[in-house]
Amino acid sequence: MSQSRESVVHGSKAAPKDLPSTDKLLRLSEPLLAEHGHSLVAAEARALLDRLRVRAVAGELSQEAVKPERLQALLAERVAARLKPRMQAVLNLTGTVIHTNLGRSLLADAALQDLPRLMAGPNNLEFDLASGGRGDRDSLVEGLLCELTGAEAATVVNNNAAAVLLAIAALARGREVILSRGELVEIGGAFRMPDVMASAGARLVEVGTTNRTHARDYAGAISPETAMLMKVHTSNYQVQGFTAAVEEAELAKIAHAHDLPLVTDLGSGALVDLSQWGLPREPLPQDMLAAGCDVVTFSGDKLLGGPQAGLIVGKREFIERIRKFPMKRALRMSKLPLAALEATLRLYLRPERLTEDLPTLRLLTRPLEAIRNQAEQLQPLLAAALAPRYTVLVREMLGQIGSGSLPVARLPSAGLVIAPVASKGIGTALERLAEALRALPLPVIARIAEDQLWLDLRCLDRADHQAAFIGQLSALQEALA
Numbered sequence: 001m002s003q004s005r006e007s008v009v010h011g012s013k014a015a016p017k018d019l020p021s022t023d024k025l026l027r028l029s030e031p032l033l034a035e036h037g038h039s040l041v042a043a044e045a046r047a048l049l050d051r052l053r054v055r056a057v058a059g060e061l062s063q064e065a066v067k068p069e070r071l072q073a074l075l076a077e078r079v080a081a082r083l084k085p086r087m088q089a090v091l092n093l094t095g096t097v098i099h100t101n102l103g104r105s106l107l108a109d110a111a112l113q114d115l116p117r118l119m120a121g122p123n124n125l126e127f128d129l130a131s132g133g134r135g136d137r138d139s140l141v142e143g144l145l146c147e148l149t150g151a152e153a154a155t156v157v158n159n160n161a162a163a164v165l166l167a168i169a170a171l172a173r174g175r176e177v178i179l180s181r182g183e184l185v186e187i188g189g190a191f192r193m194p195d196v197m198a199s200a201g202a203r204l205v206e207v208g209t210t211n212r213t214h215a216r217d218y219a220g221a222i223s224p225e226t227a228m229l230m231k232v233h234t235s236n237y238q239v240q241g242f243t244a245a246v247e248e249a250e251l252a253k254i255a256h257a258h259d260l261p262l263v264t265d266l267g268s269g270a271l272v273d274l275s276q277w278g279l280p281r282e283p284l285p286q287d288m289l290a291a292g293c294d295v296v297t298f299s300g301d302k303l304l305g306g307p308q309a310g311l312i313v314g315k316r317e318f319i320e321r322i323r324k325f326p327m328k329r330a331l332r333m334s335k336l337p338l339a340a341l342e343a344t345l346r347l348y349l350r351p352e353r354l355t356e357d358l359p360t361l362r363l364l365t366r367p368l369e370a371i372r373n374q375a376e377q378l379q380p381l382l383a384a385a386l387a388p389r390y391t392v393l394v395r396e397m398l399g400q401i402g403s404g405s406l407p408v409a410r411l412p413s414a415g416l417v418i419a420p421v422a423s424k425g426i427g428t429a430l431e432r433l434a435e436a437l438r439a440l441p442l443p444v445i446a447r448i449a450e451d452q453l454w455l456d457l458r459c460l461d462r463a464d465h466q467a468a469f470i471g472q473l474s475a476l477q478e479a480l481a
Helices: 002-010 022-027 030-036 037-056 067-084 109-119 139-149 160-172 192-200 217-219 248-257 285-290 315-324 327-331 335-347 351-357 359-363 368-386 427-438 463-471 473-480
Strands: 154-157 178-181 204-206 225-231 262-265 296-301 310-314 392-401 411-420 447-449 452-456
Touching: 022 037, 022 067, 022 285, 022 463, 030 037, 030 067, 037 473, 139 154, 139 285, 139 310, 139 335, 154 160, 154 315, 154 327, 160 178, 160 192, 160 225, 160 262, 160 296, 160 310, 160 315, 160 327, 178 192, 178 217, 192 204, 204 217, 217 248, 225 248, 248 262, 285 296, 285 310, 296 315, 310 315, 315 327, 335 351, 351 359, 368 392, 368 411, 368 473, 392 452, 411 427, 427 447, 427 452, 427 473, 463 473
Parallel strands: 178 204, 178 225, 225 262, 262 296
Antiparallel strands: 154 310, 296 310, 392 411, 411 452, 447 452
């Protein structure tokens, strides 16, 4: 009754006293309480009423907003928003296949099928089923890594930065590590090799120059304080022109002549030769070991196509020193990524099926014709959704592998290029479109270049993802209206 009198006196505006108490709103929201419990729903109810009360005092709250059914809906929306995960699935249409900001490599179906079964109950993470005693979690993947790379032993940690840090700390703490000045890389997040050396407690000895380093530079720098020689694959940049570097085989001879280990960080680290699919060849761990490297480190979530991991393979004496170093426990992998890594490595036992079973390799080898045909099918649908403010054209384009892998290599691809019709405010129009794409239920991540928005379709290979993209076009049209 009070509500109707306020409506007569104040027209369409609601007063603070028109808002119910928290207890009354909760009584109206029994289904929410039953589903989510009292604590969360009550906290959101109080926050909602506080916000509405401020609007009512300012004369900005309508009578419609204080109706019971509207308040229940608003409260349900707040609870849903609070429970919505921050990490969301997205459609990667940037043209970068292994995108660091979008989660890098996609896990294979085999890994995804294993995870619910293994994570939902106890497993033999550190239990030896044969002896009935305590086991070593490294044993779950060590055999596979040794078989695939030819290493004597292997261990794993939570990422490749950790692998490099641990190897240096375990083998050279308090002593010197010799490294070419041209390999003092910085990767994403300002992760610099000199800083890693310092953090590991080793002293960096730079040799050579940025563009040229010779065998005599390494040999001349060796002293009684030298603990190891190191090579770092410059996976995220390339120096061209007047250059010189010492190959691993030659450097291994220098190191072994002085009873020193040679450690190589490959960064990305493919396990198969990519050139068989027309892609540039990336150094392989097995090549490095065959050349005489004693320890090789590489990533699990780049070209290998698995979860984030740092893989360390090599000679048994050095791997054992690394495995027993106290820092290893702080950097070890947990059961979830370890299970995904094992499932991914098992796929390499069937190399003929890799382009089908391994999503990263499937995307990298996707035929250009298939991508172009897909672009031609989607063009009229997207053009209709964006008309009359934008034009949409099919265009061939160049993508990239990503995550520092083969930085100068480009992947021929195809997709859709969107341009505003109006000649003024092009930048604003493109940003608005990019924002609307990111705000979709399944966010679409594109790139803006040359006063256009580019949708590279190489990574839109799944039928359900294409269907989701098409299904969201009406929502995109409404968002831009």
